[in-house]
Amino acid sequence: MQQSGENLETINGRSYDVVTFKTAIAAARAGKFEIGPIKAKAQVLTARRPNTPRSRSPFDLFNLDDPFSDPFFSEPFSQFGERREVEINSEPVAFEVKPLPQNAPPSFSGAIGNFTMTTDAKPKSVQVGDPITVTSTISGRGNFDRVNAPAVEDDRGWHKYPPSSKFKNDDEVGISGTKTFEMVLSPNEKKPTIPLLAFSYFDPAKEQYVTLRSDPIAINVQGGAVPAPAPVASQPAASTMPAAASAAAAKQDILYQLNERGRMQSFTPLYARPIFWIAQLIPLLALLGFAGWKIRQARIDNRDARRIAALQHEAAELLRKLRRNDVSPREYYAEASRVVRVKAALARNVDPNTVDAETAANTFRLNADSRERLRRLFEQSDEFQYSGAHNGSERISSENRRDVLELVEHLHV
Incomplete structure (x- = not known):
């Protein structure tokens, strides 16, 4: 426990030096409990023993011994009392922890106390797909380790991304x-x-759940889906057919001399023509391309x-490290x-860094209870990673360790 103050108090006419130690505890279950007794050790001054005559040197014939050899100068506080170490025991304190009501709202994560919330967003003018940072500030008094x-x-x-958090305490x-x-x-x-x-x-003073909601924050989002290209008006195809003659050609009884020579033909063998070898290269190139594709697929x-x-x-x-008991909470939740x-x-064939709690829950088709446990696991991991405040011991309880280990070991598609 941390010492938070020291002062003097008078009880029944006697003055006491009062040292105050403060700590915070949170019950993990309902029931009747007892704390203490607390034991401590202290140095106190008790009544001084009767004075004994001061011994004098046998060589001090004329009472000229050193006056500063008196015990008063070596132990000045001995004139007021004798310093002793005593053990102090406090009285035990009994109290009762009530169970929480059953009608918890969906956004309840176990926070108990009295809180207020403010929300802001920046920037307020973006394009579709641009990131907007939403900052939520929760202030008050309660168990901040359960404030998600x-x-x-x-x-x-x-599209939302996992949040980060940081905590600034106002007390010890x-x-x-x-x-x-x-x-x-x-x-x-x-x-x-x-x-x-x-x-x-949950407000313990009112004994009821309280839900805080942010005020609407107006934003300006520009852009949208890329419009489909406008269809291009089709142009009427030009007629490739020659126009019909307006009049039929007159019959000719005598054929006139032809002035245009006919189409010339080559008698070169087919295998000696370039087009033949070009045609042979096509299947070879296709075979080489297929072989390269297979090699790439194999790689x-x-x-x-x-x-x-x-x-x-x-x-x-x-999983092997999660079964050990010497892992810190920050490392344990990060590894889980x-x-x-x-x-x-592995199940979705994606990059692990792109997987969030919602993606994992959908992948493993978890029920509502397992989804909530998985969501709390990711939030606890983010809290230890970004907040820098632990608000508790440096050890994870065996119950929490067993719950997390059971959850991750039974994740199967």
């Missing part, structure tokens, strides 16, 4: 502060406003096989989300 990014209520016509234990999320949205079509964002939490198949083998090896190594991306990439 606000949910997009209607993402039709939008991290239950009061501000958490900022940045989410990149890209419009696939013209849109007048940013989609509404929703964040839900592509070999490269794909090496890529698949590398991804399978990476997934096996990551990487396993999901690698498995989804």
Whole structure:
């Protein structure tokens, strides 16, 4: 625990030095619990023992011994009391944790406390497909480790990317502060406003769920689908037929002398003509092209096989590391989300870095419960990667470790 203050208090006429230590805890389940007793050690001053006559040197015949040899000068506080180490025990504290109501809204991620939310988007004038950074700021007091990014209520016509987050605490234990999320949205079509964002939490004072929604933010999206080229008006084809003679040629009884010579023909053998050898090259070139295509396909198949083998090896190594108990939370959640991306990439034959939680859930055809667990896994990984605040111990509980390991091991197409 971290010391947060020290002051003097008077109790029953006696002054006490009061040292305050603060920490924050969160219950993982409902029920009755007891904390303490807390044990600590302290240095205190107790009543001084009776004075003993100061020994004098046998050579000090005239009482001229050094006056600074008196114990008062070597231990000045001994005149007020004797310093001792004592053990202090506190009284145990009992309390009861109530279960949360069943009607939790879809955007509830486990946040409990009292919060406010503001949202902004930049830039507000873009082209179709351009990125827009939506910044959501959640401030208040509560368990910020369960405060996740606000949910997009209607993402039709939008492409969204995983959000990043950072936390700034206002107290010593991290239950009061501000958490900022940045989410990149890209419009696939013209849109007048940013989609509404929703964040839900449970208010213990009101004992009810509260859902915060962002105000509509107007934007200007230009562009759209590329228009189809206009059909070109067809021109009437010129007639290739000669015009009919207006009058029939008169019959000729005598043939006149022909002044134009007829078409000349060559008697060169076919194999000696260039066109013959050119025609022979066509199938040869086609054969060479087919052989080159087969070689290229073999190389592509070999490269794909090496890529698949590398991804399978990476997934096996990551699963082996997830079964260890000495992995930090940041590394554990990063490796768990990487396993999901690698498995989804193997199933869809895509780059693992392009796989998000929604793509993975659709790939493995997960039910609603597994989709929610997978979404929390990706959000927890992003939080540890971008926020820089852990808000808890440096160890993962065995229950959370078992839940994550069971989820990633049972992901199959």
